[in-house]
Amino acid sequence: AQSVTQLGSHVSVSEGALVLLRCNYSSSVPPYLFWYVQYPNQGLQLLLKYTTGATLVKGINGFEAEFKKSETSFHLTKPSAHMSDAAEYFCAVRKGYGGATNKLIFGTGTLLAVQP
Amino acid sequence: GAGVSQSPSNKVTEKGKDVELRCDPISGHTALYWYRQSLGQGLEFLIYFQGNSAPDKSGLPSDRFSAERTGGSVSTLTIQRTQQEDSAVYLCASSLSRDRDGTGSGNTIYFGEGSWLTVV
Numbered sequence: 001a002q003s004v005t006q007l008g009s010h011v012s013v014s015e016g017a018l019v020l021l022r023c024n025y026s027s028s029v030p031p032y033l034f035w036y037v038q039y040p041n042q043g044l045q046l047l048l049k050y051t052t053g054a055t056l057v058k059g060i061n062g063f064e065a066e067f068k069k070s071e072t073s074f075h076l077t078k079p080s081a082h083m084s085d086a087a088e089y090f091c092a093v094r095k096g097y098g099g100a101t102n103k104l105i106f107g108t109g110t111l112l113a114v115q116p
Numbered sequence: 117g118a119g120v121s122q123s124p125s126n127k128v129t130e131k132g133k134d135v136e137l138r139c140d141p142i143s144g145h146t147a148l149y150w151y152r153q154s155l156g157q158g159l160e161f162l163i164y165f166q167g168n169s170a171p172d173k174s175g176l177p178s179d180r181f182s183a184e185r186t187g188g189s190v191s192t193l194t195i196q197r198t199q200q201e202d203s204a205v206y207l208c209a210s211s212l213s214r215d216r217d218g219t220g221s222g223n224t225i226y227f228g229e230g231s232w233l234t235v236v
Contacts (some may be wrong), residue, residue: 036227043120043207044159046228090159103149103172104225108158 002027002093006107016116019063019078021110023091026072033074034092034104035065044090050074061085086114118142120228122208128234129198130146137193137231141210141231149211149225150183165191166213178212200236205230 007022026033036044048059051103052084055067061084076090091107121140129135141148150162161175165185176182180198185191195202209227 034225041229043229044209046224046226049224092159103161103164103175105161106151106159 002031002105004091004093004105004107006091010112010113011113012113012115013081015083016080018110019076019081019085021076021089021112023065023074023076023093023107024072025074025091025093027093032094032096033067035059035076036060036073036090036092036106038088038090038109040068040087047076047089050058070079081112081114083114083116084088086112088112103116120208120210120226122206122228122231124231125229126232126234128236129143131200131235132197134194134196135198135233137195137206137208137233139193139210139228140190140192141189141208142226144212145210145226146188146213147183147211147223147225149209150191150193151207151209151227152204153207153230157204159207162193187196195233197206203233203235205232 005024013019013083034049036045037045037047039114048057048065050057050067058064063076063078065074067074088111090109092104094104099113120142120220125140126133146167152160152162163176163183164172180196183193205225207230209225211223211225
């Protein structure tokens with residue numbers, strides 16, 4: 001079975017500082033990994049995803065994540081935080097095959113606060 | 117519209133009443149999902165529809181919860197005899213079923229803005 005652990009339910013950074021949101025996964029088969037962002041009172045929006053190929057994935061709004069199989073991690077980073085990045089971020093995992101019964105499993109989320 | 121549409125956006129109901137939440141997926145998307153988001157609980161998978169296949173109901177928390185998808189498009193999530201612990205945001209999502217690798221697993225899942233349910 002697949003599962004996701006997000007370390008740190010709340011992260012606070014200063015504007016301009018590095019953003020690092022941690023995600024570790026557990027999967028018995030090659031995983032597909034996703035990061036979603038949820039702004040206040042809105043639905044979820046895909047930031048980026050890893051399926052196959054390059055392990056460093058670039059997404060929208062300057063975010064990127066690196067799939068590290070040896071560490072079972074998929075941490076999300078952004079070099080310089082902006083006030084508009086304040087939101088809740090969810091890491092998710094899915095089996096890399098078997099689309100017919102293939103649900104997306106989410107972590108519990110990390111709320112990012114950006115201080116001026 | 118271009119996105120996943122959910123209605124109602126907000127619903128307040130009395131304990132013990134039944135509620136229906138509607139989801140209209142993106143046109144052409146054959147996969148449809150329901151998730152529940154409770155405060156401090158993250159996103160909980162409820163049910164998944166894929167084309168004409170039997171739905172994956174493994175996430176439904178009790179037999180008070182059911183969902184159907186008519187004509188392979190619109191879906192309705194029904195909660196019978198609502199309880200206060202059912203208060204949450206119910207999110208619907210949809211995706212294409214197949215991509216280049218043939219599984220659809222890498223396809224982006226698009227979410228609606230949710231139906232906020234409050235049981236009083």
